[in-house]
Amino acid sequence: MDSARPHERPTAFDRMLTPVHRWIWSDTDRRVQKLLRFSETETDGGRDILRAAEVTSDPLLRRLYLEHAIDEFRHGVLFRHRAAALLKVSPSRSNPGFHGDWLAPGGHGFDDLQVDGESDSDMLAFLHLSEKAAASRFTVYRDVMQHDAPTCAVFEEILHDETFHMNYTLTQLVRVEPERHRRHLWRARLSRLWKAYLRLATGLAGILGSMLLTIQYFVLLPPFAWLARRAARRERSGWTMVSPGQSDSLDRQY
Ligand SMILES: [Fe+2]
Numbered sequence: 132m133d134s135a136r137p138h139e140r141p142t143a144f145d146r147m148l149t150p151v152h153r154w155i156w157s158d159t160d161r162r163v164q165k166l167l168r169f170s171e172t173e174t175d176g177g178r179d180i181l182r183a184a185e186v187t188s189d190p191l192l193r194r195l196y197l198e199h200a201i202d203e204f205r206h207g208v209l210f211r212h213r214a215a216a217l218l219k220v221s222p223s224r225s226n227p228g229f230h231g232d233w234l235a236p237g238g239h240g241f242d243d244l245q246v247d248g249e250s251d252s253d254m255l256a257f258l259h260l261s262e263k264a265a266a267s268r269f270t271v272y273r274d275v276m277q278h279d280a281p282t283c284a285v286f287e288e289i290l291h292d293e294t295f296h297m298n299y300t301l302t303q304l305v306r307v308e309p310e311r312h313r314r315h316l317w318r319a320r321l322s323r324l325w326k327a328y329l330r331l332a333t334g335l336a337g338i339l340g341s342m343l344l345t346i347q348y349f350v351l352l353p354p355f356a357w358l359a360r361r362a363a364r365r366e367r368s369g370w371t372m373v374s375p376g377q378s379d380s381l382d383r384q385y
């Protein structure tokens with residue numbers, strides 16, 4: 132697909148995180164892992180958009196969604212091939228650790244997409260914001276990958292398509308909902324914000340839970356361990372005689 136408008140500029144937030152992204156992408160192992168994950172996200176996104184093409188009753192949208200889905204599948208293949216080429220040059224050593232996925236969950240954020248039951252306008256608003264986010268992040272990734280020309284070229288090529296996706300979804304949203312397209316965009320923005328908050332809150336809850344369990348382990352458990360040891364010391368070792376008469380009943384232990 133051809134882009135009719137210039138590339139999206141990265142958001143202030145993505146620009147601010149450029150040094151973090153530069154550090155994350157500087158390691159070859161991390162780069163391979165991220166490319167493989169992006170490949171999965173793009174392919175999954177393509178599958179969802181293919182489903183959107185099946186359920187829409189608008190012939191123009193169906194054709195655009197089909198082309199869009201083909202683009203996303205192709206992005207998945209491009210990312211996977213680049214990861215494979217990097218692996219050939221430098222086989223993965225071990226788990227590369229921090230990937231910063233919570234900073235940019237798979238580029239698009241297609242994970243939140245629920246195709247069935249969505250109206251065309253809600254779908255277009257969601258896709259527009261997702262593609263805008265992807266275009267912003269991929270611009271930063273392309274810029275920090277100047278030292279790796281083939282990976283930089285992959286981002287450049289994909290960015291071209293993402294910019295077109297961002298533009299056509301907005302144009303179609305305005306066509307489908309000429310009066311209320313802004314309302315749909317705001318609703319989609321709030322929904323993304325809410326889901327981002329839930330992701331952050333879940334991550335924070337995980338960290339706080341681990342901290343509380345560690346504190347409990349070191350603060351609450353030692354007194355119980357000490358009491359258990361003291362009780363064990365008081366126990367007589369070996370068999371203990373039970374006084375006659377206490378063991379007559381077959382219904383209870385003593
Ligand atoms: Fe894509």
Ligand SMILES: [Fe+2]
Pocket residue numbers: 203262265292293296
């Ligand atoms: Fe896209």
